[in-house]
Amino acid sequence: MKPPRFTYHDPVARNETLALLDTYGDDAKVLAGGQSLMPLLNMRLAQPAHLVDINHLSDLAYIREQDGGLTIGALTRQRDVERSPLIRQRCPLLAEAIRLVGHPPIRSRGTVCGSLAHADPAAELPAVLLALGGYVRAESCAGVRTIPAAAFFLDQLLTALTPKELLTEAWFPTAPPRSGAAFIEISRRHGDYALAGVAAQITLSADGSVVAANLALIGVGVTPVRASAAETLLIGERPGEAIFTAAGRQASANLDPFTDIHASAAYRRYVAGVLVSRALTIAAERAAGPLTAEATH
């Protein structure tokens, strides 16, 4: 199980990279962290004629405050996001999700943008981008465009990126004051692909009622799923078991999950509803109390 032959490119500048993608785009794959692409190469499930290794583009490794949120550059490692006080303070949902991505050795090399571009239906980070309404920036020789999360994840392992485009950064909005976040998932072992998972953020008004709710589910479809109907149910309500259970049921009702060797559709649908209720409970507790990134469960 060794990679097939390919022509290896390791550009040192962004314009060089875009030129390579412009020339070879349809026959090329971008290599950043490699934690998803290398397994595919090693098993020869992917056999690109050209590999464009972007690991020399160190100017793409950054976490910056911008436009009421944080932009994360293409080469920012998941490990650095995990350790970032800025992320913990401004984007607690991302901080919650990142510690569930694979295992520490995966996070040492894996990148946030790579996870978004790969678009595995069980991946945590796409759900965070979708739940919060973030966007990505795609660059090519033809120019730059921003793609909102809702338009980015098209199908299993398929995004709106064209073969000539490089995903250069992702933007996540800052959590408003009085927000709390939680990411919980079911997997057979810690770090395994989630059978079902929920990204949840609750924002409370001064009087303690829900003024904003962000909910996305993983493992229940070919892309992450925004639970908009469940979110709507929560607005104006006071946090409580009954309303969170109702939100869980609403989220479940709109799902059309798949059956595979790991779990049945019925199981995924049921578990998703339970996880929604639990995640909302934890998120609301955190919104009401002091913000902390440490898991209490």
Added chain:
Amino acid sequence: MQQEKRLVCVRVNGVVCKAQVETRRLLSDLLRHDLQLTGTHVGCEHGVCGACTVIFNGAPVRSCLMLAVQAHGGELLTVEGLASPDGTLHPLQQAFHDYHGLQCGFCTPGFLMAIYAFLQDNPQPDVSDEAIRVAIAGNLCRCTGYQGIVEAVRHVITQGVAR
């Protein structure tokens, strides 16, 4: 089509090593075949089992998921670099021995490097069963059932000797 070859220069366990390899050569194969450091093992070759875990520029990585050329100019610590030059076992290795943390030993180098990195990154970790099992969740063992491994890790944490 001939795969391009490049010179890869890395410092492994403090020693500068060079090899001319195909650009598709995996880091795990550079270590094992080009540098004859066969302590790093290859189990699944797709990032799931953890047997190939090494420390690259201070952080744990799956060496089967890196190309050798990506390590050029970097610093590696492998299992061969844990014991002292005089052969004294690293406290982690001694604990695995004392607490039966291995049987066939195939997964052991990966566990040692992953735990080494975990202790570097978490100087005062929780010693509960659950916390330790989360810490080792990225490594698979077919022989031991993990209990001896958990005991070995707990011993090293509570003795504070793994630095």
